[in-house]
Amino acid sequence: MASVIAADSQNRALVSLRGVTKLYQRGSETVEVLKRLDLEVPRGDFLALMGPSGSGKTTLMNILGGLDRPSAGEVLVGGQPIHRLSERALSAWRARHIGFVFQTYHLLPLLTAAQNVELPLMLTRFKAAERRKRAQVALALVGMEAHAGQKPTELSGGQEQRVGIARAIVSDPTVLLCDEPTGDLDRTAGDEILELLQLLNREHGKTILMVTHDPHAAAKARRTLYMNKGVLGEKPEA
C-alpha cells in the first residue's frame, strides 16, 4: 500500500518522493526496505522521522541525500530529479544542496574544528580567506567560535555535534539531513542541539529532516512521520 504524506497545500514541495521503492538483496532473499513511498516536504519544514530499527528511516535519508539510489520511483529536490543524475553530478549536487548531521559526528580527528567546518567549502570557488571567514561565521552560529582551534578529541560530544552542524550548514545547503543527531548525547546536550536545529529552522529557514528514535527529540520538530516496515504513516504503528 502506498502511503501519501502531502505537504501543506499552501507550500510548494521542496522535496518530493513519488513511488520510491528500495530493494536489497540479502543472500537469496530480496528485501523491500521502502515500499512505493510518497512524500512531500515543503521548504522551511522541520520533519522528524520516527520508527523502529530496520524500518527504513536511514535508507530513506540516504536516498534523499543522494548517497543511495531508489530501485524504483522518483526523487525530486527543488524540482530536480536527483535519481537520474550521474555519480559525478550527484556528488556536485550533494555538495551544493545537502548538509549531513550524523549521530557519531564523523569529524576528521586530526583537523581542528575550523578545518572540519571548512571542508565542504573546498569544493567551492571561494578563496582561502573567504573559506576561513565563512567557517568562523558557521562556528559562531552554533556557539563554537571559541573552540575553532581545538581538535575533536578536545571537545565534548555536544560540542562535536555543534561542529558537525556547523560543517553541515557552512555551504548554505537547501536541506539539512540529520540522522539521530542526539543519539550519542545526554539529555542536556541533546536539548541544546535540538534547540540549535529549531533555531536554524525558525530563524534561518533551513529545511530539516531528522531521523530519531527519541519522541522527546521528535517533539521539537514541526511535524513527525512514522515509518514501519518501509511504509510511512502519520501515526505510530499500534
Added chain:
Amino acid sequence: MNTPTLVWSALRRRKARTLFTFLSVVVAFVLFSVLAAVRQGMLGQLTFSVAERLETNNKISQGSPLPVSYYDKIVTVPGVTAVTYLNGFQGYFKDPRDRLQVLVFSPTFLQVYREATLPPAQMHAWLTDRQGVIVGPALVRRMGWKVGETIPIQSKVPQKDGSTTWYFHLDGIYHADLPAAYQSFFVAHYRYFNEGVANPRLQNIVFQYIERITDPRDATAIASAIDGLFKNSSPQTLTQSEAAETISYIRQFGDVSAMVIYVGIAVFFSLLLIISNTLAQSVQERTAEFAILRGLGFERGWLARLVLQESLLLIVSGAVLGLALGYEVTRLLYPSVGNILQTFALTWGAAGLGILLSIVFALLAGLVPVQRITRLRVAEALRKS
C-alpha cells in the same frame, strides 16, 4: 584548509607507522643506491671506453709482461696513429696509509689518452723532464701537493743505488671529464723507471700497449695485424678494443655481482610490497572518513588523487632521502671497492631513475587503496561506522 593539509593530517594519523614506513622507504632506496653504484662500477668503464683505442696484452695472461721492443713494430702498423706502453709499481707518500700506484708511460701517453688535458706549459715541462709526473686533481688535493714540488715516493722496488725512494717532480695537473676513479692517476715516465730500477727482470718490459687508431671500423683488422706481428714470437699478444677489454674484465666477477644485484632487487621489492600493504591498511582504517568526504560531495576521483598524493609524499620523499644517504654511503664505500670497481658511484642518471621508480611505485602502491575508495558504498560504509 587545503589538500596538502588533508594529506599531511592523514600521514600524522599514526605517526609511528608513518615513521617506520618512511624509514623502510629510505632503507630500500639506500639499498637501491648501493646496487646502482655496483652496476655503475661494473659497467661504467664501458661508458668511457674510447672506440679509437686498442689494448695489447700478453696472450697467455693479462698482466704478464711483454718486451718493450714490440713498440717499434706496433707503431708501424697502418691505421695506428700513436702507441704508448705501461708499467708501474706500488708506493706511498710519507705515510704508508697514503698508498698510490705509480704508472709509468711512454711520453706518447697524452697522444693516446686525449681526454686528459693540461696547460701547454705544464705539458712541455712534463715531456722534457725525465723525473716529471702529471697527477690527477683528486690525488693532488688528497696529498696537498703543488705544481713544481718534488715528491718522494717510498716503494719496495729498489733503485740501482739501493734507494727505495723515488723522486718525482710535479710538472702538471691533468683535467679529464671522467669519474672520481680517473682523477687520481700518478703518471710518470717509463724511461725514469726503466733506467733506475735495480732488478733486471723489471727492465725493458711493459704490461700493456695502448694504441690510438684512426678509424674504429678498422679495429678488428688492426688488432689482427698487431697480433700477426708476434704470431711467431714469445710471448704472443692479444689485441682488442678498450670496450672488449673492459667486458672481459667485468666477466671475471660478473656472476657474483649479478647474484648480489638479484638478491638486492628481491629485498628492495619485498620492502616496497610491505609499504604498499601498510598504505592499503591505512586507507582501510579511514573508510568512514572517506565515506563522510563522499557524503560532503567530494568525488571519487578527488579522493583517489588524495590517496595518491599521500602515497607520493611518503614514498618519493623517502626515496629522495634514501638516495641522498645512499650517495654518502657509496662515497664512504669507495675506498674499499674502488680498486676493483673504479666507477663505483651513484650517478645522476641512477638517482633520476630512483626518483622515477619511486613515483611509479607510489602510484602502484596507491592502486589497491584507490580501488577500494572508488568502490566504496557510502551509505553502507556510514552504517558500518
